[in-house]
Amino acid sequence: xxxxxxxxxxxxxxxxxxxxxxxxxxxxxxxxxxxxxxxxxxxxxxxxxxxxxxxxxxxxxxxxxxxxxxxxxxxxxxxxxxxxxxxxxxxxxxxxxxxxxxxxxxxxxxxxxxxxxxxxxxxxxxxxxxxxxxxxxxxxxxxxxxxxxxxxxxxxxxxxxxxxxxxxxxxxxxxxxxxxxxxxxxxxxxxxxxxxxxxxxxxxxxxxxxxxxxxxxxxxxxxxxxxxxxxxxxxxxxxxxxxxxxxxxxxxxxxxxxxxxxxxxxxxxxxxxxxxxxxxxxxxxxxxxxxxxxxxxxxxxxxxxxxxxxxxxxxxxxxxxxxxxxxxxxxxxxxxxxxxxxxxxxxxxxxxxxxxxxxxxxxxxxxxxxxxxxxxxxxxxxxxxxxxxxxxxxxxxxxxxxxxxxxxxxxxxxxxxxxxxxxxxxxxxxxxxxxxxxxxxxxxxxxxxxxxxxxxxxxxxxxxxxxxxxxxxxxxxxxxxxxxxxxxxxxxx
Amino acid sequence: xxxxxxxxxxxxxxxxxxxxxxxxxxxxxxxxxxxxxxxxxxxxxxxxxxxxxxxxxxxxxxxxxxxxxxxxxxxxxxxxxxxxxxxxxxxxxxxxxxxxxxxxxxxxxxxxxxxxxxxxxxxxxxxxxxxxxxxxxxxxxxxxxxxxxxxxxxxxxxxxxxxxxxxxxxxxxxxxxxxxxxxxxxxxxxxxxxxxxxxxxxxxxxxxxxxxxxxxxxxxxxxxxxxxxxxxxxxxxxxxxxxxxxxxxxxxxxxxxxxxxxxxx
Ligand code: HEM
Numbered sequence: 126x127x128x129x130x131x132x133x134x135x136x137x138x139x140x141x142x143x144x145x146x147x148x149x150x151x152x153x154x155x156x157x158x159x160x161x162x163x164x165x166x167x168x169x170x171x172x173x174x175x176x177x178x179x180x181x182x183x184x185x186x187x188x189x190x191x192x193x194x195x196x197x198x199x200x201x202x203x204x205x206x207x208x209x210x211x212x213x214x215x216x217x218x219x220x221x222x223x224x225x226x227x228x229x230x231x232x233x234x235x236x237x238x239x240x241x242x243x244x245x246x247x248x249x250x251x252x253x254x255x256x257x258x259x260x261x262x263x264x265x266x267x268x269x270x271x272x273x274x275x276x277x278x279x280x281x282x283x284x285x286x287x288x289x290x291x292x293x294x295x296x297x298x299x300x301x302x303x304x305x306x307x308x309x310x311x312x313x314x315x316x317x318x319x320x321x322x323x324x325x326x327x328x329x330x331x332x333x334x335x336x337x338x339x340x341x342x343x344x345x346x347x348x349x350x351x352x353x354x355x356x357x358x359x360x361x362x363x364x365x366x367x368x369x370x371x372x373x374x375x376x377x378x379x380x381x382x383x384x385x386x387x388x389x390x391x392x393x394x395x396x397x398x399x400x401x402x403x404x405x406x407x408x409x410x411x412x413x414x415x416x417x418x419x420x421x422x423x424x425x426x427x428x429x430x431x432x433x434x435x436x437x438x439x440x441x442x443x444x445x446x447x448x449x450x451x452x453x454x455x456x457x458x459x460x461x462x463x464x465x466x467x468x469x470x471x472x473x474x475x476x477x478x479x480x481x482x483x484x485x486x487x488x489x490x491x492x493x494x495x496x497x498x499x500x501x502x503x504x505x506x507x508x509x510x511x512x513x514x515x516x517x518x519x520x521x522x523x524x525x526x527x528x529x530x531x532x533x534x535x536x537x538x539x540x541x542x543x544x545x546x547x548x549x550x551x552x553x554x555x556x557x558x559x560x561x562x563x564x565x566x567x568x569x570x571x572x573x574x575x576x577x578x579x580x581x582x583x584x585x586x587x588x589x590x591x592x593x594x595x596x597x598x599x600x601x602x603x604x605x606x607x608x609x610x611x612x613x614x615x616x617x618x
Numbered sequence: 619x620x621x622x623x624x625x626x627x628x629x630x631x632x633x634x635x636x637x638x639x640x641x642x643x644x645x646x647x648x649x650x651x652x653x654x655x656x657x658x659x660x661x662x663x664x665x666x667x668x669x670x671x672x673x674x675x676x677x678x679x680x681x682x683x684x685x686x687x688x689x690x691x692x693x694x695x696x697x698x699x700x701x702x703x704x705x706x707x708x709x710x711x712x713x714x715x716x717x718x719x720x721x722x723x724x725x726x727x728x729x730x731x732x733x734x735x736x737x738x739x740x741x742x743x744x745x746x747x748x749x750x751x752x753x754x755x756x757x758x759x760x761x762x763x764x765x766x767x768x769x770x771x772x773x774x775x776x777x778x779x780x781x782x783x784x785x786x787x788x789x790x791x792x793x794x795x796x797x798x799x800x801x802x803x804x805x806x807x808x809x810x811x812x813x814x815x816x817x818x819x820x821x822x823x824x825x826x827x828x829x830x831x832x833x834x835x836x837x838x839x840x841x842x843x844x845x846x847x848x849x850x851x852x853x854x855x856x857x858x859x860x861x862x863x864x865x866x867x868x869x870x871x872x873x874x875x876x877x878x879x880x881x882x883x
Contacts, residue, residue, distance in 0.1 A: 208752050214652040217645055378623050385630035389637055396641045406752065525777055573774045574679070575763050578661055596787065601669070603662040608654025 161347055163369040164376055173247075174352060176383060177240035182343075183387055184233035185335070188271075191226040192328065199278065201324035203317050206280035207406040220400070225391060227401035230272050232391075234421050237268045245452070245473060248460045249353035255453035260342040262450045267335050269421065274327040276419050280320065285407035286416040288323070289315055294425075294442070297435035314409060353460070414503050418487060427486030445476070499598065501556050505549060506583055506600035513548060514581055517541045519606035522571050522579050529553065529567040545569075549583070577606040657759070664760025667753055671741065674840075680764050683837065685728055686844060687738065691764035714758040717749075718742035793878025796871045804863070807882060816863055817851045823880045839876045 198216060200209040213219035241261065244250055250258035277288040292315070296306040311318025346352060370376055418426040425442050432438035456469065463470060506512050521541035530550040538546075546569065553565055565587040574580045584599040669678065677683045680691030689695065696709065703725060705712045720740035724730050729737050741747035742754055749757070766772040797810075804815030826835035830849050833841065842849070842863055 204751060211656065214656065215649060217649065220648070220652065221641065221645075374620070374623075378627055382623070382627050382630055385627070385634050389630065389634045392634075392637055392641065396637075396644075406750070524775060570777075572777050574665065575661070575760075576766050576772050576774070577658070578665060578763065580665070601666075603665040605658030605662045607658025607661070608651050 162373075163371050164347075165352065165369055175239070175243055177236055177243050178346070179380065179383065180236045180387065181233065181240050182339070183384060184229050184236055185268075185339070187229040187388075187391070188226060188233060189332070191222050191229060192332075194222055195226055196328060201278070201321050203280065203320055203407070206278065206320060207403075210279045210403060221392070221395060224395040224399055224401045228391065228395055228399055230275060231420070234268055234272050237265050241265060241449075242473075242477075246463050247353065248463065248466070248469075250453045251456070251458075251460045254345070254353065257342060257345040258453050259450065260338055260345070262446075262452075264335065264338055264342060265449075266446065267331055267338070271327060271331045271335070272421060273419065274323045274331065277315070277320065277323045278327065279403055280407045281402075281404040282407055282411075282413050283402070283404045283417065285315065285409070286413055287418050290416050291418065291422065294429075294435065294439055297439050299436070316409070411508075414500075414508065420484075423487035424480050424483035425487070427483035427488075430486055501552065502583065502585060502598050502600050505552060506602055508600075512602075513545060514583070514602050515604070517545060519577075519579070519604055522581065522604060524571050524573060524579075527569045527571070529569060553585075574603075579604050579606075660756040660759045661763050663753070664756040664758070664763075667749065667757050668760050671749070672757070675738070677837070678834075680761070680768075683841065686841075688726070688729060690761050691768045693768050693770070696765050696768050710758055710762045713761050714754055717757055717761075718747075718754050719745055720747070789874050789877045790881055792871075793874035793876070796875040797878055800871070801875065817854065819879060819882070821882070823882050826880070835880055836876055839879055840872060843872060843875075 195213075198209055198213055198219065200206060210223070213223050244258065244261070273288070273291065277284050292306060292309045295309060296302045298305060307313070309319070309322065310316075311320075311322045417423075425438075428441055429435070429438045432441065504512070506514055517539075518541065521539040523538040523542050525538070527538065527542070527546055529546050530553070549567065549569070553567060556565070565585060567583065567585040570580075570582040570584065572580050580601060580603050582599055582601045584597060586597050588596075668676075672687075675683055675687030676690050677687070680689060682689030682692070699705075700709055700712060703712075716738075718741060720736050721738040722736045724737045739747060741749045741757075743750055767774060797805075797807075801819075802810060802812040804813045806812035806814070806818045806820075808818075808820045822839070823835065826838040829838050830841075838849070
């Protein structure tokens with residue numbers, strides 16, 4: 126039998142006699158326990174925090190909720206991971222769920238980063254808040270690890286090879302490299318073992334590591350030091366910072382508003398404008414021509430691209446993390462307004478620019494640079510994934526044998542196809558101008574092989590500069606017109 | 619101030635509810651569209667895998683290739699085949715099961731093979747083949763999608779295709795070598811005096827495409843070597859019993875010698 130007195134006594138020192146009105150105060154005191162009742166007015170001042178810490182926590186909550194629901198459908202085995210992700214689109218609100226989780230994760234990384242930049246700019250990592258900064262940095266690494274481990278789970282070519290290359294970096298570490306690699310991948314290459322490891326990391330280990338750390342982080346901000354007040358004139362400081370606002374209703378209502386607004390925008394974007402990407406299923410036997418790191422690690426790819434060897438690049442990748450972690454310990458001067466910290470401002474600006482430039486480089490590296498016929502074909506008709514031939518609607522693919530670069534007067538072709546042929550022609554001309562081959566001609570053959578199924582063959586004859594014989598290269602893709610009549614954005618191209 | 623904040627909260631709450639309502643309304647249509655798209659995607663994947671793996675025995679349009687493999691885009695396959703083999707489930711399951719497990723022995727004497735290897739190898743990964751389960755399903759969807767054209771309910775437009783020109787010099791060179799060692803004993807070429815066991819292959823690159831309706835030049839040359847009886851050149855009807863065309867060669871050698879012959883037009 127429930128014994129309220131006993132229960133109470135075990136929780137608190139004193140006994141309460143009346144049990145009937147315990148529920149509501151019980152609940153509210155639970156929440157007030159989590160969060161202080163009163164805050165300095167500066168806490169809810171937008172210009173102070175940009176609410177970035179709040180948004181980070183909110184996106185984390187979105188990830189936890191959608192993630193748990195996704196676990197119901199996801200199977201972490203190479204044989205069915207891809208299918209289980211694909212099949213989500215056939216589950217009511219499954220696509221929505223997946224898109225939310227993907228977009229939420231990207232936003233989590235972004236907002237955690239911006240939050241960090243905000244804290245750095247306002248100099249709030251100094252003095253007693255050093256340890257808060259430390260927990261925050263570790264949280265940021267954990268968020269990156271969460272994003273990276275989740276990236277593998279759809280098990281498509283893009284994620285498989287990105288993670289293969291990403292984990293491969295660790296192999297360059299002297300001594301422990303190969304050992305670490307084996308632990309991460311669960312074998313010489315990522316297979317069933319590796320997928321399961323990443324899954325366990327993503328849904329158990331990393332979240333379990335994040336939660337207590339977040340508790341400490343938040344405890345230190347909310348209970349121990351409060352949010353650092355804006356540094357400004359003494360007069361304003363007194364008026365602003367000594368004023369407090371209470372959790373209920375002021376802070377809570379503001380947070381609820383932000384939550385509702387964010388959810389509204391998130392769901393609207395996901396329902397009408399965004400689809401989480403899913404490429405070709407992972408194929409460990411076929412290395413794609415372009416391997417692209419997830420966007421938040423593109424800078425590392427850029428770095429690898431310009432570094433002659435892996436080990437120095439790896440050092441360059443890890444060092445900024447350490448510098449970040451220890452920032453409050455080597456920047457020990459008194460907290461001052463941003464404007465009065467020119468060296469810090471310069472360093473921050475340079476780092477951010479460097480990050481952007483490297484990211485840009487990383488994104489560029491996957492572009493093929495040589496103009497050999499194979500790479501040319503590869504750009505026009507990639508072996509994996511979608512190229513220009515996929516940009517046309519099914520009905521725009523006019524049947525026939527279309528010669529690239531000639532004027533067509535006889536057959537009527539769709540304007541989209543006309544543009545595509547012009548595009549292919551311009552690429553071919555570009556290649557010809559690079560003087561790799563002396564002569565080339567191409568045809569695009571479009572035929573129907575089954576109802577609503579077309580085969581598109583790009584056949585290219587080239588005469589290489591150094592040889593007299595013409596060679597033919599060809600690539601084929603298939604397109605379907607299933608469900609083309611439906612108007613929805615949910616339909617992937 | 620307080621009142622305004624609360625009104626704002628109510629407004630945001632209502633807006634979110636409206637959005638959820640609209641999204642909910644559309645979900646059914648989205649599901650239908652997604653199902654259609656995925657069905658199409660499976661057929662398209664199947665088409666690619668078929669062309670990579672199955673075409674060389676069952677023909678590029680599923681028309682069957684001599685003794686190598688039976689027709690699949692065929693009325694009998696869609697109407698009578700299940701009863702013929704006593705299959706009790708659906709045809710798509712028959713296709714998937716056959717493809718996954720391959721065939722050790724043919725059910726019809728025409729496809730008997732040489733009695734030492736499976737007439738069709740198994741394709742599923744867990745049976746020793748190269749394809750994942752979803753790929754087997756995709757191929758089966760593609761094969762099943764031939765139904766309408768096989769039964770004649772839909773007739774597809776045909777276009778005149780330019781002949782594929784397999785002009786890779788390295789392959790042609792390798793093919794020339796294969797020809798000298800394995801074929802020259804029976805076949806002559808204008809610049810290569812050879813044996814008299816078979817017809818001269820002068821101009822075969824052009825002639826091949828006209829020999830059997832529906833077979834491309836490439837397929838015809840392959841067939842001549844693989845299934846000598848499928849089409850017999852005039853005047854060789856008797857000889858073939860003892861001196862039929864053909865030689866023991868690997869797939870790569872056959873590819874190469876085919877490319878070599880196609881160039882000789
Ligand atoms: C999971 C990731 C994180 C969450 C959920 C989170 C949450 C929060 C929240 C809610 C605040 C209150 C103030 C505000 O909204 O800005 C805060 C403050 C703070 N955060 Fe974070 N944070 C995270 C990551 C980080 C990172 C990556 C750093 C830096 C490396 C960091 C350092 C700090 C510091 C120093 C404060 C105190 C700021 C002040 O007093 O003005 N946090 N955090």
